[in-house]
Amino acid sequence: MASERLQAFTPHHNYFIGIDSDGCAFDTMELKHKECFCPCFINVFELQSVSKYAREAWEFGNLYSQWRGANRFPEVLMCLDWLRQRPEVQRRGTRVPALPKLAAWIKQETKLGNPALQRAVAATGDAELAWVLRWSEAVNAAVDAMVRGCAPFPGVRDALEQVRGKADCMVVSATPEAALEKEWAEHDIAQFMALIAGQESGTKKEHLTQATSGKYAAAHVLMIGDALGDYEAARANDALFFPINPGHEEEAWARLVDEGLRKFLDGTYAGAYQDTLVAQFKTYLPATPPWQVSTRGE
Ligand SMILES: [Mg+2]
Incomplete structure (x- = not known):
């Protein structure tokens, strides 16, 4: 371990x-969240029709609030909750996923990273957890491809x-x-x-x-x-x-x-x-x- x-x-x-x-x-932080995390959030969770609000939620939750720097998985839940509550999103009829299986996994897992999520997907075959894993892996690939030359x-x-x-x-x-x-x-x-x-x-x-x-x-x-x-x-x-x-x-x-x-x-x-x-x-x-x-x- x-x-x-x-x-x-x-x-x-x-x-x-x-x-x-x-x-x-x-x-x-700006590069990773604005160019990697947020585009994957919009793309993988099918938030194209409310991308403006999805971006606003992601940037506030991850960059400019008391949740700045928090683990990516609780951040996904929080940003989706914010989106679901917004009248602008409701008026557009966009289906924003709630991800209850992710919420349950977060409660019982302390090492919130891809290895633990991969194990959970392998053990349960759960489609919702597999969806979140696809997003998380897409983020890692995007970060790997995008982030370079960022100095301390x-x-x-x-x-x-x-x-x-x-x-x-x-x-x-x-x-x-x-x-x-x-x-x-x-x-x-x-x-x-x-x-x-x-x-x-x-x-x-x-x-x-x-x-x-x-x-x-x-x-x-x-x-x-x-x-x-x-x-x-x-x-x-x-x-x-x-x-x-x-x-x-x-x-x-x-x-x-x-x-x-x-x-x-x-x-x-x-x-x-x-x-x-x-x-x-x-x-x-x-x-x-x-x-x-x-x-x-x-
Ligand atoms: Mg930090």
Whole structure:
């Protein structure tokens, strides 16, 4: 099992830093979601006649809300639910699938990735799960064909160099591990990482638990992320959190390099400093879709 690798990890340093990949270290979120995930969502789930609304739902759910960076499978359910509720979609008579079998699978499976879904399809022969698997495989193929040359945000390499020899660093991501290894190696920053953990190794919360629990002192574990799920994974592990604000990523990395890492390593990060950063971060990640806000105002 992939997660045993994390549990078996032995610290080399007194500090640990988990770093999310998409949208945090790498400037890939816009490209992946707008050019790969969303076109496959529209095409595979037969949403052509409501593509404008499908795109709006996908981009809000995955890029510009508190669900930014969440696992792809719950995102599909949520975006389909939003679509089904929209009067514009109902007026067009488009059949938006509800996918109850996917909902059930999500409830009982913790490793929400293609390998587990392939096993579920093989075990049950369920047509709905097979449909979702076709979408997920189409997404992976599209990402593989489309995503290249996307560099890490300016400042990432500086940050990694700054903590080299002081902290064990791990990629903590909901992306498939093969894609992570390709991207981190392509830009020559895999060398800074002790571990690379993706969706096959469980959730981000599980990654942090398995790699750090009982291995580091309090306030010696920091998670860097661009989504609320990253923050929650950190909190669930009593880890510190540094936010990379969506749309302001360069400034965030500069702040981490200029002051955040120093505060983490000298023990002055927790408390007021972290609280201010987190409060600012949350303003970038709303819970209410814009189409619901504008409907209310009419
Ligand atoms: Mg992210």
